Amino acid sequence: MLENEALFDRVETELKKRGSIQNFEEKYGKITGRMMITETDIPNELGIHIDDPDVHSFKATFDFYNTAIGLALNVKTREAATKFWLTPQDDRNDVPMDSWFEFFAMILMEALDEGMGSIPTFSFVNDSSDLTISGLGLLKQK
Secondary structure (H helix, E strand, O other), rough: OOOOHHHHHHHHHHHHHHHHHHHHHHHOOOOHHHHHEEEEEOOOOHHHOOOOOOOEEEEEEEEEOOOOEEEEEEEEOOOEOOOOOEEEEOOOOOOOOOOHHHHHHHHHHHHOOOHHHHHHHEEEEOOOEEEEEOHHHHHHHH
16 A cells, blocks of 8 residues: 555646646556655664664555565665565555566665655556656645
């Protein structure tokens, strides 16, 4: 489940008003899933404590998996401070396919190229492409 479905829905509504969702679907096909990247804390049960202001933790949540993928990394050097971790969001505990770990890392790195203000990210996906919006600027533009 998405970390903040209501916020994701607001972004989607704004994109529909602008015709962005419709244009994407005409060009690449119907959207079949959504992924959101947000900042998070490293779960206590991992027993990892990192005292470095440049290390931030992020998680990817999906509307088609009930397990979040997490990763901590140094946002200046882009070096991973942890391995990926999984956080079940309910008792179903489905494990995302490897390709979603890769997609999460790719979108996170692209967003961080724009700076920390680009988090959260909102990705609309299908089997061939994605439409990703970084940050909350879209909702502030009226």
